[in-house]
Amino acid sequence: MSVKDFLPALEASLNDNSFVKLSLGNYKGAEASLKNIYVRKISIKGTEKLSFTYNYKTRDIVKNHDPEKALAEIQKQLGHGFNAATLLTTKFDLKLEKGKLTKTEPSQTELPSLDHDRKKKRLVETEGKFYLYALNVTDDKGNILKNAQDKYRQIDKYVEILGGLIEKIPKGTLHSVVDMGAGKGYLTFALHDYLTNTLNLKLKVTGVEMRPDLVRLCNGIARDSNLANLEFVDGTIQKYDATGASILIALHACDTATDDAILKGISAGASLIVVAPCCHKQIRREMEAGKKQNELEILTRHGIFMERQAEMVTDSLRALILEYFGYSVKVFEFVGGEHTPKNVMIAATKTGKGRSPEILKKIRETKEFFGISSHYLEKLTKI
Ligand SMILES: C[S@@+](CC[C@H](N)C(=O)[O-])C[C@H]1O[C@@H](n2cnc3c(N)ncnc32)[C@H](O)[C@@H]1O
Incomplete structure (x- = not known):
């Protein structure tokens, strides 16, 4: 596999429902405090979306995109500053690093929950307080x-x-x-x-x-x-x-x-x-x-x-x-x-x-x- 195979592999994993998650790293682009982007699949009112967490030095920004727009965004980010990516699917892990693509056995074989409205864990318990x-x-x-x-x-x-x-x-x-x-x-x-x-x-x-x-x-x-x-x-x-x-x-x-x-x-x-x-x-x-x-x-x-x-x-x-x-x-x-x-x-x-x-x-x-x-x-x- 060569580097140009990364995006088609990502697209295929979305189409055949084997996508687990994606992370982009080793950022060398223009946004000073941007560090990583984490992408996961979610379902909002029955519609599948890809949720992007833009991880900055002191904050996170979350944006949800339709799959088509999400692929365009990932392609754009990989061409503008992100030099590494890790794609996890239930079939294989795919690592893009230093211009090389490495395919290994899947580290996760189960699909994560798509529940967007998962309850955020609260630290301050309210019962009996x-x-x-x-x-x-x-x-x-x-x-x-x-x-x-x-x-x-x-x-x-x-x-x-x-x-x-x-x-x-x-x-x-x-x-x-x-x-x-x-x-x-x-x-x-x-x-x-x-x-x-x-x-x-x-x-x-x-x-x-x-x-x-x-x-x-x-x-x-x-x-x-x-x-x-x-x-x-x-x-x-x-x-x-x-x-x-x-x-x-x-x-x-x-x-x-x-x-x-x-x-x-x-x-x-x-x-x-x-x-x-x-x-x-x-x-x-x-x-x-x-x-x-x-x-x-x-x-x-x-x-x-x-x-x-x-x-x-x-x-x-x-x-x-x-x-x-x-x-x-x-x-x-x-x-x-x-x-x-x-x-x-x-x-x-x-x-x-x-x-x-x-x-x-x-x-x-x-x-x-x-x-x-x-x-x-x-x-x-x-x-
Ligand atoms: C806006 S309240 C904030 C209360 C609390 N820290 C919070 O964030 O929910 C500010 C409080 O500081 C107290 N305060 C202001 N200046 C103070 C001072 N010099 N010494 C002691 N208390 C002071 C006020 O009486 C008030 O109750």
Whole structure:
């Protein structure tokens, strides 16, 4: 077989119903963060389609195509950047690599289910979870309430992301979690539940919240649920002593409260700092005051764009400052924008000592470019 036989073999496997799955890899094309494409057969309302998962560095995009369009798309992708492909059928495996085609015995002899509506495995169990009932996320039987579907999705996604990050940290180094600006505690409870009951970790989890009514509510629910190692503390992020915290979280804490939380994490030498920033007023004010008549003007002339720029600049500088302090940082969308507009997450994992002069230079240059005299986190960390 030669390379040109790959697409006909794929087409034949679709026609004779022996197709199991296809993956494209070794991407060297123009899209910087695209890594792989995974293709599987699905059935939507009785019609067969090929579902493409475009796997990017920090996200996945799924598109479903009719078989004909799917073949054209695969042909296009193989000619534009993808240099390797693996086709699994129930009759044989076919590998395209370094311009060579290799056919071997099938590694899978059964066809996978085409059920598109397979239930996604949820990480946050709802049955028998009093805290979800008390917080009006479920009814007393564990069914998610209609008006709490988005909230539940957000909680589950959050646990999925944090669980993935926590699993990469050596277990013996983890002692405590501090959730700054815990609010009604949805995420604090869910994380405590996951750490305790799924990962079997006995970490102390503390929610810090400046509204005493919410602290009372959450401590009451924790008590009524007999949850050990979980408490809510009445106070401000700024005054809380986070010494010894292994994981520091702040989700949707307003404006510079996110920076106060990051400072607490850096000072504690936390292994993991995860924040989902809220509003970005401090840098917006700075950018407005220092607005220059340069090419940036077109990007900040309209209020909405100024807001988005301020958000990106604020969080990019936060990421750089965290890198300066020895963290490896990922910024990504937390849940889809249709569920909440506050959906950017910064996840920083401690990897080294930091203090690189190049990063400091980059921070200075970024500020200069955007006309910013000071980022609040820069002031807090005294760099
Ligand atoms: C938008 S809510 C988010 C609650 C929760 N983290 C979540 O994502 O569901 C922000 C919470 O942070 C609290 N908060 C804001 N600034 C704070 C500060 N400086 N110290 C303590 N709590 C703060 C507010 O009272 C509020 O309950």
